[in-house]
Amino acid sequence: MEQRLSIITLTVDDLARARAFYEALGWRVASETAASEIVCFTLNGIGFALYPRQRFREEMGIGDLSCEADGGVVLAFNVRSRDEVAKTLDEAVEAGGTLMKAAADVFWGGHSGHFRDPDGHIWEVAWNPFSPLDESGSFSWSAT
Amino acid sequence: MEQRLSIITLTVDDLARARAFYEALGWRVASETAASEIVCFTLNGIGFALYPRQRFREEMGIGDLSCEADGGVVLAFNVRSRDEVAKTLDEAVEAGGTLMKAAADVFWGGHSGHFRDPDGHIWEVAWNPFSPLDESGSFSWSAT
Numbered sequence A, B: 001m002e003q004r005l006s007i008i009t010l011t012v013d014d015l016a017r018a019r020a021f022y023e024a025l026g027w028r029v030a031s032e033t034a035a036s037e038i039v040c041f042t043l044n045g046i047g048f049a050l051y052p053r054q055r056f057r058e059e060m061g062i063g064d065l066s067c068e069a070d071g072g073v074v075l076a077f078n079v080r081s082r083d084e085v086a087k088t089l090d091e092a093v094e095a096g097g098t099l100m101k102a103a104a105d106v107f108w109g110g111h112s113g114h115f116r117d118p119d120g121h122i123w124e125v126a127w128n129p130f131s132p133l134d135e136s137g138s139f140s141w142s143a144t
Helices: A015-024 A051-059 A083-094 B015-024 B054-061 B083-094
Strands: A007-012 A039-042 A047-052 A073-078 A098-105 A111-116 A120-129 B007-012 B040-041 B047-052 B073-078 B098-105 B109-116 B122-127
Touching: A007 A015, A007 A051, A015 A039, A015 A047, A047 A051, A083 A111, A083 A120, A120 B083, B007 B015, B007 B054, B015 B040, B015 B047, B047 B054, B083 B098, B083 B109, B083 B122
Parallel strands: A007 A047, A073 A120, B007 B047, B073 B122
Antiparallel strands: A007 A073, A039 A047, A098 A111, A111 A120, B007 B073, B040 B047, B098 B109, B109 B122
16 A cells, blocks of 8 residues: 555535635635535645545444544545555555445445544545545545 | 645644554654654545644644544645744634634744634644755654
């Protein structure tokens, strides 16, 4: 697993309120999904996203994130091909992580899976055909 | 507040175990404080750190982070001068954030303060004279 990170997602109770806060700081949204269920900002070579907490819990099949070690923060490691997702999850498990959700096609059109590090922090490993990584591994949201 | 981020810190229950996990993934530590109380990795233009959860709680004067919205993840926004710390915290409060810890000189030799976003996620605003930002705002740990 290369020494880099693609996206930080903060899960939030009120998406409009969270978006208004970061916009009031002067940040500008990069793009949104058609359903407006995610708010995306491109930072310095990484993505930053706001996502409804309840929806994330349902997708993951987990309970109240506010009492888990991760607390509703998800780090993402994006890869360059579909096959790399399962391979990277295997690496993480070999290193001592715990598989949370196996590699699978996901509703937004990509392929991803999740693991937890030894303290419970959540990492998503994702192949996103709509926002390919650049040569250096930098990430930015593409327009949707 | 510029649209960028400097460091992601995961607070952990067992620093040696957490470090072993990320090293087993193939990541290499950039530098450590003399006291080895923080483990630092330089990623793609951002820093990534592992820090003892109990120590962070004591420094912040807060209770069990595992049951707070942030869950022991801290995002850092580093600034180019000492004066910018208080100014940036003011901006965050004006935008709807909550001051958590006012700007002050800190034990590691810098100057920093903390705010929470509307969902409770923690941001540190820091001036670190030992690891200055580059022109573009990219961050990397300097050798200590």
